[in-house]
Amino acid sequence: MQTKRGRCFWALVTAISLAWIAFPALAVEKRASEGKVAVVNGSGITQQDFDREMSRVLRRLASMGKPFDDSQLPALKKEVLEGLINSELLYQESQRKGTKVEEVAINEQLNTLKKRFSGEDEFKAMLIKMNLSEAEVRSQIKRGLAIEQFIAKHFVEKVAVSGKEARAYYDSHPDSFKQPEQVQASHILIKIDPQASAPQRAEARKQIEEIQQKLQKGEDFATLAKAFSQGPSSAKGGDLGYFRRGQMVKPFEEAAFALGPGQVSDLVETRFGYHLIKVIDKRPEMTIPYEDIKEKIEQYLKDKNVREQVNVYVEKLKQDAKVERFLTETPK
Numbered sequence: 001m002q003t004k005r006g007r008c009f010w011a012l013v014t015a016i017s018l019a020w021i022a023f024p025a026l027a028v029e030k031r032a033s034e035g036k037v038a039v040v041n042g043s044g045i046t047q048q049d050f051d052r053e054m055s056r057v058l059r060r061l062a063s064m065g066k067p068f069d070d071s072q073l074p075a076l077k078k079e080v081l082e083g084l085i086n087s088e089l090l091y092q093e094s095q096r097k098g099t100k101v102e103e104v105a106i107n108e109q110l111n112t113l114k115k116r117f118s119g120e121d122e123f124k125a126m127l128i129k130m131n132l133s134e135a136e137v138r139s140q141i142k143r144g145l146a147i148e149q150f151i152a153k154h155f156v157e158k159v160a161v162s163g164k165e166a167r168a169y170y171d172s173h174p175d176s177f178k179q180p181e182q183v184q185a186s187h188i189l190i191k192i193d194p195q196a197s198a199p200q201r202a203e204a205r206k207q208i209e210e211i212q213q214k215l216q217k218g219e220d221f222a223t224l225a226k227a228f229s230q231g232p233s234s235a236k237g238g239d240l241g242y243f244r245r246g247q248m249v250k251p252f253e254e255a256a257f258a259l260g261p262g263q264v265s266d267l268v269e270t271r272f273g274y275h276l277i278k279v280i281d282k283r284p285e286m287t288i289p290y291e292d293i294k295e296k297i298e299q300y301l302k303d304k305n306v307r308e309q310v311n312v313y314v315e316k317l318k319q320d321a322k323v324e325r326f327l328t329e330t331p332k
Contacts, residue, residue, distance in 0.1 A: 037081060039324045040088040045081075050327070052130065053080050081327050089317045090310075091143050094150035101145045109141045110134075155306045155313075166297040170290050177288045180245065184281040185256045186238035188224060189231035192273040208267055208274040215264060221278045230273070242283065252277065 036044040057080055061068050068076075117123040127134060170177065190208045192201055211228050215221060222237025229238050245253060255268045256277050265277040 035326075037325070037327045038085055039322075039326075040085055041092060041321050041323075043088055043092070045084050045088060048131070049084065050081060053084060077327060081325065085318070085323060085325075086314045087143075087147065089314055089321060090147045090150065093317060094146040097150065097154075099146045099150045099153075101142050101149065105145055106138055106141050109145065110138060113137070113141075151306070151310060155309050156302075159302050159305050159309070161298045161301045161305070163294070163298075165301060166294055167290065169297055169301060170293070174287065177293060179283070179286050179288055181257070181285045182242045182244050182283040183256050183259075183279055184242045184283075185240055185259075186221060186225060186278045186280060187231065187233070187240060187252075188221070188229040188238055188276045189234075189272060190228075190274045191230045194271065204274055205267070208276065212267065212276055215276065221264065221276075238278070239280070242281075 035047040037047050037050045038045040054077065057076065058068070114120070114123050117126065127137070188208070188211055190204045190211075192204050196204070207228070211224055214224055222239075225234055225238030228234075231238070233240055243256075245257065247253075248256065249270045249272070251268055251270050252275060255265045255275075256279060259265060259277065259279040261279055261281055263279055265275070268275040268277060
């Protein structure tokens, strides 16, 4: 079954291109007419598999805001192909060593995936768009879990990180544990459309000023936010949680960081509209104490150690395997 331990090294699995739950390529044999970009010990990786994975990786880069141009494409294609080959080799090795995956674990992961969609119809529409069947998705989930369990048994369970190692890493990377100044704030927003006319802007300003008057008379900020704010945080009384500089638009940020806990701003205008901001708490810049971050450092170092061992292991598998590559330049 799927365990908490298995989820702990999810980053490791994705690092070697095994992000199967986000509809990755399916490294399985399909119709010969589809063509192959590689064959690993007789098991084919099709051009369709490769194109799906390329599309997923490009979307991920775009969502992270990482710049990418055509000159980087050949290197990325090579990296994606090697990731699929690594995946296939690890899956084959997991089967050779008798790794078994329970149906309950497959069902759990499939249900988790389906929850990302509004309903069964949207999920099925995505399958059609991706040219996948639910059976293929189940198959790939099974493969991903097999690899995950194999890595857990043969690597994760055998790696330990001492407190001494964690402390040494903490002391040698002081900048990694600096926490910038943060503010916890709530706001009340009256939206303004970018194309709003002068009368519409005047009406929005009138609304926010009326709310401001209620605050000045002693009414509760959170109650007013729930009643009048047009922002997504209204249900939480306007609470935006903690944020650091650079996370909010400039006028909002400047106003929030200028206030002290309990203080409320004057009207603040941003491209979203008019705001009233109340600062709940402020945290000064600080270095996170070792004891507060110790467990995360130990987990990071363990994951790093495991990842390095798996990479070495995969390279050894490649040396002993028959891997044929047929990658050609095709549309993404």
